[in-house]
Amino acid sequence: MPTAPSTQLFPEVVDASTLVGKPAASIFLPIGAEGQADNDGSATAGSLYVVNTISEAATIFGAASLLTKLLTAVINQGAYPIVAGASKKGSLPSLSERQTVWDDLSSDSRVRLRLTDSVVQADLVALATSCVDAELLQYKQLAFGGLTTGATKAAQITAAGAIGSSRLCLVAPGVYDADGTLQTGSYASAVVAAEVAKNADLSNDLDLLELGLLAGIEKTASGLPVYRMKVAGGVKTNDFEDLLQGGVSPLMPSRIAATGVQISHLRTTYTATTAFDAISTRLIVDQVFVDVRDYIFAAGFLRRGNTEANRNALKAAVTALLFERIAWISPVTQADNTQGFNVSVTPSADMRQVTVSYEGRVVRGIQTIQVAARLTVPT
Helix, strand or coil, rough: CCCCCCCCCCCCCCCCCCCCCCCCCCCCCCCCEEEECCCCCCCCCCCCEECCHHHHHHHHHCCCCCHHHHHHHHHCCCCCEEEEEEEEECCCCCCCHHHHHHHHCCCCCCCEEEEECCCCCCHHHHHHHHHHHHHHCCCCCEEECCCCCCCCHHHHHHHHEEEECCCCCEEEEEEEECCCCCHHHHHHHHHHHHHHCCCCCCCCCCHHHCCCCEEEEEEEECCEEEEEEEEEEEEEEHHHHHHHHEEEEEEEEECCCCCCCEEEECCCCCCCCCCCCCCHHHHHHHHHHHHHHHHHHHCCCCCCCCCCHHHHHHHHHHHHHHHHHEEECEEEECCCEEEEECCCEEEECHHHHHHEEEEEECCCCEEEEEECCCCCCCC
């Protein structure tokens, strides 16, 4: 619409607005979600849809459905598009109904992070297994989930122990959304997954990250955060550390605002060793493989002859790729006493395949900083 010139004398209000599309944050790890749809949604149970907006989610899955609520949390954080599917319409899905959609998400090469609206421990155990199943296709997936509101610290730790997988992050507790409504751990896990999806720098483990559009973590009947650091009778209790040691990823009240939520630390539910006590470790290991795999496809090595020249070219390319990711993986000392990744490309006896191998140390994030001051006081 034309606008009035600045010299116009006629008193008039002219619409000079422009409509500009607001892009989502760049998605590094795309999300796949499953849950319950309402009958007013257009979705067919068991089918996957690509969702970009809240209105699309409401149309496809129903405005008040559990799945739409989950997708709204992700979209509000700017982590779209999302691949989503309803496992049932009109009522809570059974585990077998959920697994039908999970199999499709496990088979989808686009999906790296997984969500469900279920807050049932047995379902989360099965979801972790579904992410493991994706590895049968060389796909790398990590799920985020949570329990219902009111779950005690002991219940959260028990659930993490039952899941016990390096491919699921159990987020706790429930959270209050921007409207002050208490939401389950599933909703909280969707907000966290959205931030992970946007984070292309895997050396940043998102510790202490402030989460937008959340008013606080779940509270006790007395109005205190359900998990907190406290002292009673001269004894210190740190609920967050207890949960982390038990395989749970707790959210905590904001340290810089009167209201709000921030991440403490994100880990997997695998506690048999400390190998995956940060999801960044899981993601780095996965992403390095994905990057090497995608480079091999893109460079056309599967169309080349199994010659020494081609093997040397592949070795050089993988070595260069790994050095580009030195913020994620540290080189090791090689046989010639130089620092590198010991990349080798070895042919099979029948020359039908080659094996690409490499070494490196995953870079861990800083968890604790000790301040050791030596001060003197004039006397």
